[in-house]
Amino acid sequence: MKVNAPENTATNANPMMEMDGNNSTTTKAAPAFSLTANPSTNLSQTAQLQENDQDTEPGEAITDALNYYVDNGDANIRNNTNPASVTTAKIPAGTKVKRLRTFNGNVAQVEVLSGANVGTKYWTTFSNLTASATVSDSGNRYVSYSDTWLYNGPFGAILTTTAGTQTTNQSLAAGDATAFTITERCAGFVKVKQGETEKGWIQEAALKTQVSRDRSQYMTDLKTWLDARYTEVTALSGTAKKDRIKGILSLMESVAHQLQAGTFPLISGLSTSPAYEAHTYTSFMPPELTLTVRQFIVALEAGEPAADAVVAAGDEIDWNARLGVPQYRTQSDNLAPPEVTCGPTAFTMGAERLGYGRADMISAIDSKLRESMEADATQAQVETKFEEKAQEFLESFSSEANGYQKLRGNKGGLAGHEDDLAEGFRAWGQYEDLTYFLAWLNSIERGNVASGSSQTMLDSLHDAQTGVDNPTGTNSSIVTFSSTVTFSLEHRKRIQDTLAAGGAVVLSLHHKGDDAGTHILAVRQVTAEGLAMDDPYGQVNPGYRRGVSGDAFKDVGGTSGRGAYNWRNVSHDDVTGDDYSQRDFTRAAAEELEADESRGQNEVLSWAQIEGGTHLLNYLRFYTRR
Amino acid sequence: MRRQMSWAGNLGVLLGMMALLLGCKSRSVNGSVPSSDLLGIVRQMPDSLRENPFGEKQGLRMNQTEMDQLIARGEFEVSEGETWRLQWMDSARTHLKLAREGAEEGLQYELLRLPGSKTEIWVLVLQRLDDHCCSYSRWALYQLKKGMLIDQTEVRMPRLDWTDFFAAAQLSDLHPASPQYNRYPFAMQLMAQPAQIHIDVVADYLELNFSEAQAASLIAHLPTKPRSLVWRDQHFVWALD
Numbered sequence: 088m089k090v091n092a093p094e095n096t097a098t099n100a101n102p103m104m105e106m107d108g109n110n111s112t113t114t115k116a117a118p119a120f121s122l123t124a125n126p127s128t129n130l131s132q133t134a135q136l137q138e139n140d141q142d143t144e145p146g147e148a149i150t151d152a153l154n155y156y157v158d159n160g161d162a163n164i165r166n167n168t169n170p171a172s173v174t175t176a177k178i179p180a181g182t183k184v185k186r187l188r189t190f191n192g193n194v195a196q197v198e199v200l201s202g203a204n205v206g207t208k209y210w211t212t213f214s215n216l217t218a219s220a221t222v223s224d225s226g227n228r229y230v231s232y233s234d235t236w237l238y239n240g241p242f243g244a245i246l247t248t249t250a251g252t253q254t255t256n257q258s259l260a261a262g263d264a265t266a267f268t269i270t271e272r273c274a275g276f277v278k279v280k281q282g283e284t285e286k287g288w289i290q291e292a293a294l295k296t297q298v299s300r301d302r303s304q305y306m307t308d309l310k311t312w313l314d315a316r317y318t319e320v321t322a323l324s325g326t327a328k329k330d331r332i333k334g335i336l337s338l339m340e341s342v343a344h345q346l347q348a349g350t351f352p353l354i355s356g357l358s359t360s361p362a363y364e365a366h367t368y369t370s371f372m373p374p375e376l377t378l379t380v381r382q383f384i385v386a387l388e389a390g391e392p393a394a395d396a397v398v399a400a401g402d403e404i405d406w407n408a409r410l411g412v413p414q415y416r417t418q419s420d421n422l423a424p425p426e427v428t429c430g431p432t433a434f435t436m437g438a439e440r441l442g443y444g445r446a447d448m449i450s451a452i453d454s455k456l457r458e459s460m461e462a463d464a465t466q467a468q469v470e471t472k473f474e475e476k477a478q479e480f481l482e483s484f485s486s487e488a489n490g491y492q493k494l495r496g497n498k499g500g501l502a503g504h505e506d507d508l509a510e511g512f513r514a515w516g517q518y519e520d521l522t523y524f525l526a527w528l529n530s531i532e533r534g535n536v537a538s539g540s541s542q543t544m545l546d547s548l549h550d551a552q553t554g555v556d557n558p559t560g561t562n563s564s565i566v567t568f569s570s571t572v573t574f575s576l577e578h579r580k581r582i583q584d585t586l587a588a589g590g591a592v593v594l595s596l597h598h599k600g601d602d603a604g605t606h607i608l609a610v611r612q613v614t615a616e617g618l619a620m621d622d623p624y625g626q627v628n629p630g631y632r633r634g635v636s637g638d639a640f641k642d643v644g645g646t647s648g649r650g651a652y653n654w655r656n657v658s659h660d661d662v663t664g665d666d667y668s669q670r671d672f673t674r675a676a677a678e679e680l681e682a683d684e685s686r687g688q689n690e691v692l693s694w695a696q697i698e699g700g701t702h703l704l705n706y707l708r709f710y711t712r713r
Numbered sequence: 714m715r716r717q718m719s720w721a722g723n724l725g726v727l728l729g730m731m732a733l734l735l736g737c738k739s740r741s742v743n744g745s746v747p748s749s750d751l752l753g754i755v756r757q758m759p760d761s762l763r764e765n766p767f768g769e770k771q772g773l774r775m776n777q778t779e780m781d782q783l784i785a786r787g788e789f790e791v792s793e794g795e796t797w798r799l800q801w802m803d804s805a806r807t808h809l810k811l812a813r814e815g816a817e818e819g820l821q822y823e824l825l826r827l828p829g830s831k832t833e834i835w836v837l838v839l840q841r842l843d844d845h846c847c848s849y850s851r852w853a854l855y856q857l858k859k860g861m862l863i864d865q866t867e868v869r870m871p872r873l874d875w876t877d878f879f880a881a882a883q884l885s886d887l888h889p890a891s892p893q894y895n896r897y898p899f900a901m902q903l904m905a906q907p908a909q910i911h912i913d914v915v916a917d918y919l920e921l922n923f924s925e926a927q928a929a930s931l932i933a934h935l936p937t938k939p940r941s942l943v944w945r946d947q948h949f950v951w952a953l954d
Binding site: 209426532 | 769792793795796815816821844845848893916918919921928
């Protein structure tokens with residue numbers, strides 16, 4: 088953003104000085120002020136444009152207390168004696184200047200205040216300059232990101248350090264412990280100091296305020312507190328363990344509810360052994376706590392309930408949807424072809440973040456099925472229809488040309504058993520497989536589930552959850568990246584803000600080096616180092632770079648199949664088992680993943696990966712809460 | 714005049730019949746004469762070539778207005794975040810790339826005008842799809858002669874088989890089915906000067922479509938570099954390794 092510079096009132100006061108473009112010979116009338124200099128001197132026309140007989144320079148002197156910075160790399164230096172004409176020389180972007188004179192309204196004489204040419208005067212077009220503002224009391228700021236580079240000025244170059252052959256960017260370290268204050272601000276850049284030490288110019292969007300810092304510190308403390316509770320939980324067993332977990336989760340729901348109202352409950356005052364409490368309100372976890380709270384939910388849902396277990400209060404709650412803590416979902420265990428279902432799987436994690444659970448998806452499917460049924464169709468008839476259409480859906484993959492595009496990637500021994508699978512699909516089908524089923528019923532291509540058709544999918548879930556036919560929503564939007572639209576600090580902030588407001592963000596990236604083809608995943612959190620992801624396929628190799636021949640799920644330089652490396656999630660399936668309710672592609676199995684099935688929740692896409700070289704990202708899709 | 718047109722029409726039929734007898738297919742879409750300009754070829758590509766036989770999404774299916782927009786602006790958004798882009802790869806306009814970006818499956822066409830005589834214009838169309846794990850390609854070779862677009866693919870392009878990439882001994886126990894003609898599970902890259910097609914076996918395809926033992930055996934013997942077809946005497950033939 089450009090800071091408005093003050094208008095040159097001197098020019099307005101003398102309309103006779105107006106000139107046409109850069110050609111000084113186009114002065115339309117004789118100047119209405121006295122000529123200076125010796126009449127015998129062969130004066131240029133510009134030199135004649137002197138306002139008084141003491142000033143030998145062109146234009147008019149001006150009193151301007153502001154400092155300016157050259158805001159682009161094409162700031163031509165104009166002719167000293169005739170500022171209406173330009174030279175081929177440039178003033179470097181980021182140069183700090185003050186304005187001394189003005190000429191023809193849109194040209195300024197500046198004096199350089201920074202760099203090697205301090206004190207030098209140049210004429211240049213005034214629109215090349217952006218004013219800065221001195222800041223007297225900005226309050227404390229903290230550095231958010233590890234790649235907070237220091238610049239030699241607003242619009243200038245990143246400062247670097249060279250040691251031997253290695254050149255590295257200079258940066259400020261991210262952290263909540265070190266406070267900085269802003270001393271000067273210019274078009275998105277700020278000059279900061281730590282204590283009394285000037286540190287230099289950085290982009291202001293890389294800073295967080297004291298309020299944001301306090302919030303993030305609170306989350307760190309709360310996470311530490313929760314980690315201690317989780318250690319205690321793991322020492323418990325049976326009903327005591329489940330009761331404790333439900334108590335912790337309902338307590339977290341209460342804490343999140345207060346946080347959303349702007350209150351930060353005292354952590355030391357939280358009960359370490361809370362009992363479950365039913366709440367009439369709902370809330371969503373701050374993104375910083377998703378991973379921590381997720382482990383409680385996994386512990387709660389793990390294992391088969393005891394045969395004599397009594398259903399207690401809170402047992403029926405879908406905590407993932409209720410707290411907006413999506414279950415980590417791996418596409419490797421999907422019943423639908425695992426290699427091609429990143430979209431439906433990432434969408435499902437996003438939907439869960441928004442508070443839509445598997446039960447909502449079942450209802451949405453039922454509603455869709457009812458559209459082609461008699462108005463008085465019973466629920467039993469709907470469920471029969473569900474099974475029929477599920478069989479069609481599962482059989483639809485049999486016509487695919489390649490094995491990996493077939494049901495369970497053609498490796499589950501399931502071909503020809505679609506009828507048996509359909510029979511139990513409603514009961515044990517994973518949420519993401521049901522998502523794909525709803526998309527199929529709506530003739531939505533799988534690649535569009537998370538993006539182009541996500542609004543339709545979200546609307547179906549919202550209608551199912553609210554029980555009414557709502558107007559079409561507007562809570563899905565996209566940012567598409569290209570050679571002209573690249574990932575910036577503003578995008579980081581939008582992700583952060585969307586997640587902090589209980590929304591979800593789905594991301595598409597180029598995962599095949601310099602080849603086409605994209606992969607879809609869910610963003611969990613913005614961190615100092617990058618974007619923490621829930622990647623349904625596995626963990627992107629931190630050494631992977633877009634634009635370099637390779638693959639995100641292989642070792643750098645690896646040419647074997649992805650299965651030869653330890654980045655892709657694996658699946659553990661007993662392919663001989665004919666009790667499908669016990670297989671790896673069921674909702675129950677998906678709640679208890681081995682470490683090698685859930686590699687994708689360890690993924691952090693570093694800022695260097697995202698922004699370095701050829702850009703990694705294809706699009707960002709934002710879902711907000713309705 | 715009427716007689717001349719009739720004579721010309723008969724000649725066209727005769728040429729067409731001769732081409733068919735020679736194993737070539739000729740076409741002239743909607744009676745219009747194909748342009749030697751690559752954009753003209755794009756406009757008049759047969760529907761079969763516009764289709765996407767590899768993936769879920771439709772291929773290069775645009776109406777005339779949409780195609781005009783793509784050509785004029787260099788891009789056409791088919792849906793939110795999903796765009797076809799047109800890019801000339803050289804200043805002489807002999808190499809054109811059309812790519813659909815933004816979708817999970819990347820689909821692209823490359824058209825390359827091949828060296829030939831003034832009266833015989835040759836154009837290769839290479840279509841490639843990259844999905845989540847694999848790559849697929851197919852090609853078409855056209856001769857533009859006296860206003861007729863003659864499909865010379867079957868005559869002047871080889872048919873690929875696994876034996877082009879693996880020794881017979883490595884395949885003897887595996888008996889892999891031949892790759893489907895014109896739907897090759899290979900990654901292909903087109904080079905313009907000189908005209909070459911680099912062809913890579915995709916390890917992930919082997920891993921996902923063969924048994925674990927078969928895949929391991931084939932991957933262990935993957936060619937260390939792409940094999941290449943070169944344009945020679947109006948044919949694409951294997952380059953000597």
